[in-house]
Amino acid sequence: MTLKERDKKHLWHPLTQHKIHPEAIPITKAKGALLYGEDGTTYIDGIASWYTAMFGHCNDFILHKVQQQMQQLDQIVFAGFTHKPAIQLSEALIKMLPDNQEKIFFSDNGSTANEVGIKMALQYHFNKGEKRNTIIAFEDGFHGDTFGAMSASGLSVYNGPFEDFFIDVKRIPTPNSKNIQSVLEQLHTIIKSNEVAAFIYEPLVQGANAMHMFEAEHLNHILRICKEHKILTIADEVMTGFGKTGRDFASDFIEEKPDIISMSKALTAGFVPMAVTSCTQETYDAFLDDSVGKAFFHAHTYSANPIACSAALAAIELLQSDEIQNNIQRIIASHKTFNAQIKAHPKVRSTRQKGVIFALDLHIEMDRYGKKRYKIFNHFMKKGVFLRPLGNTIYILAPYVITPKELKKIYEAIAELLEKV
Template sequence: MSLQKRDKKHLWHPLKQHQLNPDSLAIVKAKGCILTDEDGNEYIDAIASWYTCMYGHCNEYIVEATYKQMQQLDQVMFSDFTHEPVIKLSEELIKILPQNQNKIYFNDNGSTAVEAGIKMALQYYFNNGEKRSLFIAFENGFHGDTFGAMSVSGLSVYNDPFEDFLIDVKRIPTPNGSNTKTLLEQLKLLVSHHNIAGFIYEPLIQGAAGMKTHDAKGLNTILNFFKQHNILTIADEVMTGFGKTGKNFASDYLETKPDIMCLSKALTAGLLPMAITSCTQEIYDAFLSNDVAKGFFHCHTYSANPVACATAIAGIELLTSTKIQDSIKWIEQSHSKFNTEIKNHPKVETTRHLGVIFAIDLNVKMARYGDLRDKLLKFFMDRGVFLRPLGNTIYIQVPYVISKAELQKVYQTIQDALHFI
């Protein structure tokens, strides 16, 4: 019996209505940018498997570092112990994180990284004798599926059944270069009527919203406003982190740095689950006390797993290498050239790109999970390219190791799809 048929007996896949979309393609092998299914068909992974495998699948350098650590120390609880891989990883992260980041807290995934960031912000004020409960977030943002992360997310398709159980959030539009003054007026009104605990944002690019970009200067102005009003800022760099925007982090484009950062996905190169919530020394110091209850009582069983830490160290070593940095630059240059070729196509409404991320909004109405979107996904897969449209947005986020021929095939497949729609 095929893997695809065996899958149906017990498995429940995420983001899927099984009555409408019953089949899941069985992948048996992955190497570099290529996924291979059980029938031997190959697909270019043009979204790096949800932005994780940025150095390619089964990267030999990362696999070797992981295997070596597995033979030395596999798992030890982080609440009572420490180990060399986690210490080294913290040292390597601090080298590339914005300079105000000084403490590293470990989680399991992007949602839990955000969850910890939200709880840090709330308890920071609580420990300082203040009660603050309201968060501010961008419209259409996405920060994860746990309850705090859902609360600050703005995509109703994920959250509608749970709205009555979420924390209080006020949403504002993203800065677009012309609305900064209006946004500041809105924020002044919110500050005058609420005790605000924090502002959470995806810096420069909203991933799940369709790779929507916003104005760096306007965002910086907003961040300055929150700093002036003693409101903590939380940068969700789960998607944008580790080179995807052309810099190590999207926050590197901004003068005002976040108080808290959330990291995952490419952190461990798609090999193992792990996430990090980093923060400033000031936030950490608010949890220091002779009162045990003022500590941060939030823990995950696999926090700072030694094997995952070794994997992340190898990933950072690759990220900072000349070879990968050069690859990021040529992919960005290729995107720019492709943009000039496609932006005036009659089926294209808008285009945008930053780093290795490229997005096209089609001037065709499509449901986020609907028939036309599914037909477009099948069109790509039938031609050996894995692209996963977000509504009417087609986006690329290729691994840094993609070849020129592979990238050109991705571009050509998108161009072909414009005639299909």
């Protein structure tokens, strides 16, 4: 019996309607930017497996560091204990993060990183004796699948059955040069009419929202108003963090720095699950009290897992290396060249780029997970390229180690699609 046949017996895959799409593609090996199927087919991983394996699959440098750590300390409770990898990782992250960040809280995935940030913000005001129970978020943003993070997310395709159970969230449009004044007016109205605890946002690029991009200048206006009203700001850098926008964090482009930052995905380079929520000293200080009840009672069994910490430390070391930084600039330049070649194509409605993130919208109407979308997906897979269209949006977010030849093959597969659509 093949892996594909065995898979269908017991497994339930995410974001999948199994009645329509009953089969998953078995992958038996991965190295660099390549995935190897059970049938011998090779695929170029054009999205770094949901933006995690940014340094390539099974990176030898990270693998060596993880193997060393596995022989020293595998897992230890992080409540009451500590260890060197967690301490070193906290020090490395604080050096990278915006200057106002001081404290590091560990969890285990991007959704829980945002859940932690939302709970921190709500309890911050509670501990100060203020009843603030409203969150502000962007329309069509996505912050995860746990209830707080899902409440803040505006994509109904994910949220439909659960909306009656959400916390109170008010939404504003993402800003642009045409609507910025209207957005700021809406923001003022919400603040005036509600007890707002926090504003959560994906800085500059909304990943699940078809890589929608907006300007730092406009976001800065929103953050400034929030700070004037003592509303904590939460930057969801789960997707954008660790070099993807051309800087360590998207928040580096923005003058007003967030009070809280959530991180995951590329944090551990795709090796093991882990997430981090960082915050300012002022945020942390609101939880210091003689009363145990004012402590932050949130925990994950694998918080600060030593193996995950060692993978993250190795990933940060690679990110800061000349080789990876040069690769990032090479990919950025390559995307710009490709964009110049295809942006005027009649089947291309629009294109956009931020750092190594490149996206184009096809000039056709289609459902996010409809039949047309799967035809496009299958086109790429037949060409040996793994891209995951978001409706009519095709995007590239490949590993930093992708070769020029592999990247060219992705471009060629997209160009061929444009002639077929």
